[in-house]
Amino acid sequence: MGNTVACCVSPRGSPKITRPPDRQEDYQVNTDLSEDTGPYLQHISDREVPDDLAPESNPSDHARASTIFLYKSQTDVRDKRKSNHINHVSPGPLSKKYSSCSTIFIDDSTVSQPNLKSTIKCVTLAIYYHIKNRDSDRSLDIFDEKKHPLSRERVPEDYSRIDPEHKLIYRFVRTLFSAAQLTAECAIVTLVYLERLLTYAELDICPGNWKRIVLGAILLASKVWDDQAVWNVDYCQILKDITILKDITVEDMNEMERHFLELLQFNINVPASVYAKYYFDLRSLADDNNLSFPLEPLGTERAQKLEAISRLCEDKYKDLSKVAIRRSFSADNLVGIRRSHAVLS
Template identity: 70%
Template sequence: MGGTTSCCVPASPKRRRNAHARLESFTEPELSREDSGCNLQHISDRENVDELNMESNPADHPRAGTMFLSKSQTDVREKRKSIFINNLTHLMEPRQSNTRCKHSSCSTIFLDDSTVSQPNLKYTIKCVALAIFYHIKNRDSHGGTVQDIFDEKLHPLTNSAVPADYNDQDPEQKQIYRFVRTLFCSAQLTAECAIVTLVYLERLLTYAEMTIGPGNWKRIVLGAILLASKVWDDQAVWNVDYCQILKDITVEDMNELERDFLELLQFNINVPSSVYAKYYFDLRSMAEANNLSFPLEPLSRDKAQKLEAISRLCDDRYKDVRRASRKRWSSVDNLCGVPWVPAILS
């Protein structure tokens, strides 16, 4: 009996799979999903559906590219060419260059005060206004569906007469920034609300298959801000408060705008943290490509101590989570029993 395997030990998983395959060869053929009446979707089909949804609805998936960043690529290439040429001229003539760049050194570290959890309000609004500007400038020439609720001629925001070419002249970036800044400053909204506003705007364009243009951008932005402020902020601004900011608009018009915006979004107002982070970092990428850098400040002693305390707190939380996961997996290993090993009887 030396060097033989005991018959009381169960077979290995590989042998069990081979035996199971031999048993299936003698059984009746398996019914298809259509014959059995069970229309289960295969995992490969689900992956293809997710890829299609990711391309058609980029505001819902964290791995899909944002629309505003793709629309800004054409102008960014031209700006990068001009920046490269300017840098060459500065290198050729260093004495005549007056540009001053801030670089971190051993004695001084420059940081901006904008983070993904607490963005800078002013520069976040600038980035969102720039994203809306690229949406309008590089919009689809064929156009999309027309929603009357966003048409400024049918629903004007002021009592002044709407010009005849209101739908032909593209707004400037400064005009969009002043409009968004006025709403945010008057309603005392946060910078996070601006990022959610951009998410709702792009979600509206994909869900309703429409384009944003000179004649509807104000009401689209207003509806996105109205909805984002109610979803994000704990103390939301009422519709009547926006009527005090925009003197000539009525509460009924604001209610109808909010209701139609929700219906076009299919009541999908959830913004996951991964999607929020994607929009934040894409806005920063667009800002850097357009020389719209966030203000840098030298790292002070107090701020360094705060960052060190936050880092230590996050490290402690990570250790607790890792310790709990180890306990959970150790308990699962105990339930699994003894692993498969051949018993050798000598």
């Protein structure tokens, strides 16, 4: 997959996500033997769910379906705006920078190269709303931190009843990304896998399981996204040096990864359209919660770089168009030759 994608609330207000149709039959391999072709192995494109199968039930699979985290955040956003309006709370001085005739502000975050710090803040805020505005506390033993603790300290008795704050989730994820040197794109794919897990397995991310679910999603996303695969034993060594975590065995990591893949039905493909949807929904989440991306004035040097990149992309598309025209012309000639040959014969 590399650096290219797709090749790669209250409990009363959260959406009702239905489980997608059982796709076990999609992964069955045809073992009929043929003298000419041998055993037939189904292609991965044949395993994908057709577009006409209720896209609203698969937000992590279809670009048209709304992300769950953005929906769950809207309840808090509306309540905050309503409270400010009723109590006549002033929004305060504007902290966001706006472009003018003399100055243009742009940020360095794009779909292909998101800002790392801002992206992790937004992803962890999405996880926070998943926990805060969950439907119930559905979970599995493999993700239960009381049965499989990650912290060096003893897990408190009321751990599963206290919702973690956003800064706690952010610190946990930021430490993992810093230690493993992961990219911002990996954070977005992590959120895609997390919502796919909650949808497929009909689970809820809760105070008692969020650390292990997030760790499993990061582990899988880093392996799918990065060009160089990271072994689980390497992850254990990385996590060993993190003060917030205790020593994790390779067997525990392997078991959690295996369960995660099985619950995802081994669907680790992330279409480019889905990745882009999550990126822009995260930016919307940032705007709703005053988490602005860093803006810098557009200077002469940066403007020249943008112009050079624009020209490079324009030349690239021109070359692709020429190739497409030549192929189309060659195909038309081939059809014409075949027709002429048929008439003469």
